[in-house]
Amino acid sequence: MNSEVLVIGGGLIGSAVAHGLVSLGLKNVIVIDPDLSGEWSSSELNAGGVRGTWSQTVNLELSKASIDYFSTQAEQVGYRPCGYLWLHRQETWDAALGSREMHVRQGWPVEVLDVEGVRKRVPFIDKTSDLAGGLFGVRDGLVNPNRLKEHFREEAMRRGARFVDGAYFCGAHFSSDGKVFVEAFRFASGLSSVQKRELLSRNPSMRDEFSSEEGDWIRIEADRLVNAAGAWAPEIARRLGYSCPSQPVRRQISLFHARDLDLTPYGMIIDPSGVYFHPESIYGLSGFANPGERPGYRFDYDGDAFFEEWIWPALYERSSAFESLRHVSGWAGLYEESPDHHAIVGEAFGGSIPRGRVFEAHSFSGHGAMQSFAAGRGLAEKMVSGRYQTIDLELLSATRFRDGKSIPGETWVI
Ligand SMILES: Cc1cc2nc3c(=O)[nH]c(=O)nc-3n(C[C@H](O)[C@H](O)[C@H](O)COP(=O)(O)OP(=O)(O)OC[C@H]3O[C@@H](n4cnc5c(N)ncnc54)[C@H](O)[C@@H]3O)c2cc1C
Secondary structure (H helix, E strand, O other), X not given: OEEEEEEEOOOHHHHHHXXXXXXXXXXXXXXXXXXXXXXXXXXXXXXXXXXXXXXXXXXXXXXXXXXXXXXXXXXXHOOEOOOEEEEEOHHHHHXXXXXXXHHHHOOOOEXXXXXXXXXXXXXXXXXXXXXXXXEEEOOOEEOOHHHHHHHHHHHHHHOOOEEEEOEEEEEEEEOOOOOEEEEEEEEOOOOOHHHHHHHHHHOOOOHHHOOOOOEEEEEEEEEEEEEOOHHHHHHHHHHHOOOOOOEEEEEXXXXXXXXOOOOOOOOEXXXXXXXXXXXXXXXXXXXXXXXXXXXXXXXXXXXXXXHXXXXXXXXXXXXXXXXXXXEEEEEEEEEEEOOOOOOEEEEOOOOOOOOOOEEEEEOOOOOHHHHHHHHHHHHHHHHHHOOOOOOOOHHHOOHXXXXXXXXXXXXXXX
């Protein structure tokens, strides 16, 4: 196979990059992924929240442009502007109000609520003695991440992009005439859920780790590559010969049933404890980023132990409607975390890779769905015209770590 651009990883970001590239006129874009259904990918295991409420302008701009796009495709991508309510205690309130000034300056509407206002907007929040107030992002809300990914793919395929399923990137070499030769293993038949999980936890890359009974080796010639492999980006970087400072970290989500409480009129609510929740069909969905989680490719859900240690106590302290909850189920997926909690977007540098051949878009931690459209469009602009045109993403280049040009870390992370 030949391609102008080969995208490694077909999650929300890889699909959005392909969408961006073909929207700018590229004809021959290929995306490879060992599992396009994305069973263990972050894009299938996330909470679907979208918000423009950030401490750093670049994140607001990426989210704003993406949400603007989602609102034009609201039906297809399941965008619902049901709001984000951030609850604050006194110790974070002043900084939050400072960020809110930036939100409003940037054209992102955020209402300030005192404690009475919080109780009025969300009457079931009746334990408020520790609160100073809340900020309500009016256009923040939820999308359906699966439908969003399918939307990017359908649009990209309509303009000629190809998505190759069952294809696992193992390595590449760069020829002196500017081509990249990619070696991928193509599984002959669909992998089972257990096989996919095993593959994506072990990350094999040596030839003798694959058997000819399982599939064949394929070679793809490309002008340029994009590393859009999410939590697997550091593995892809290593195989390409450069280093990536991000790490995969497990994040868990619980579904619960609150008897006598209908959560459907509300959007995402973020408690000062860091526990967040929103309605999910007939249940509540709640997550928490345990700061003690060690890095690694781990997908096991801790079940009752997680729910009872982290989720339920925080919810119990916030509402008497949460005093009796039934834990229904849950799951775990991977955040890909960079040292400053910002994404890494741009040309990849370092090691043995030649200039202008390898690009990257990954390390979106807990915000890849909400920034996917603008990140894909931005990287496509950089690759096609050599510079960013809509949002300047230069500061998200990985060179910030190499050159010590740090940008302020993002603090509105959950
Ligand atoms: C629990 C949880 C909650 C979240 N909540 C939100 C939220 O509310 N809002 C939000 O915006 N974001 C949220 N996120 C983050 C969001 O899901 C991610 O930032 C986003 O999905 C990243 O997309 P991606 O395409 O970079 O990665 P992925 O979706 O993980 O895709 C990477 C792809 O690379 C493929 N791959 C791996 N190895 C190879 C290889 N060798 N060759 C080829 N392909 C390979 C994988 O199969 C995978 O399909 C959450 C994440 C988690 C885990």
